[in-house]
Amino acid sequence: MTDNQLLKEKHVEYIINLDKKKEDFEYWVTEHLRMNGMYWGLSALSILNSIDKMNKEETIEWVLSCQQPNGGFSGNNQHDDHLLSTLSAVQILLQFDALDRLNIDAVVDYVVSLQQPDGSFFGDRWGEVDTRFTYCAVSILSLLNKLDKINQDKVVEFIGKCRNFDGGYGCLPGAESHAGQTFTCIGTLAILHRLHEIDIDTIGWWLCERQLPNGGLNGRPEKSSDVCYSWWVLSSLSAIDRLHWIDQDKLRSYIIDCQDQETGGIADKPQDLPDVFHTFFGLCGLSLMxxxxxxxxxxxxxxxxxxxxxLKHLNLTWNKH
Known part of the structure; x- marks a missing residue:
């Protein structure tokens, strides 16, 4: 692509048509991720100022149908509950001003039940631990104004154990630094108003080093660029006020080059097929910049x-907009 045109109308059309492709293999192989996909698509439409294109009532009813007896939400009907899909459900309902239709106490009890003595969180009853799940739990409770229900100091302590010598964070203590996990840890600390726990310049430098000569960003050293890191890296840089440390014009050009000019949507890399995940996170990057x-x-x-x-109880101290 030779110019920097954003294909807004095509992206809207691409997103609203996603749920109509029920003859596609991809539709069924990703059915367990439908809640996350709904959040990505709805939020992308919101960024494009086109949230009214989504069927509000139908979406709300489907989301509510996925709440399980234990309070958590599944990724789709007849699937198991998980913190990942529970956060997406709350995010969808919030954007539709429908939190009053949510059994909030049940959701809170579900999230609180998954915190472990070391401050970490299981993703579900099967016991996997990951900093992604810590972020999900803290974000859910913050949005619902229920952060007092968990041990926040233990959460911060656990996040601190996941920090590495390069300033980045892994999914567990001792795990390799990764941009996605770094976002979850910085995001968690930001929500808890504990960003002072971070060595901002060290992690800021590690994050800005994720930009490659083609303008795109990667998730860790020696990996290729991917549009989704336009969110994972930029969000972290923005939260610590270091967004100006990367070449934003080059990143914009990279994201634009990943657009599908025929169907709309954004892919992970130029010339690849688009998907809703990368469409959302590509738009997020452009929005942040x-x-x-x-x-x-x-x-x-x-x-x-x-x-x-x-939400009057939120204190968005990192938000300059």
């Missing part, structure tokens, strides 16, 4: 800033 007059996405909660401002 302030291009194309897109709706601003909050770098910590991954929700539109205008949506979060409806």
């Amino acid at each position: 302030g291009y194309y007059n897109l709706e601003h996405i909050d770098p910590v909660y991954a929700l539109p800033t205008k949506t979060l401002r409806k």
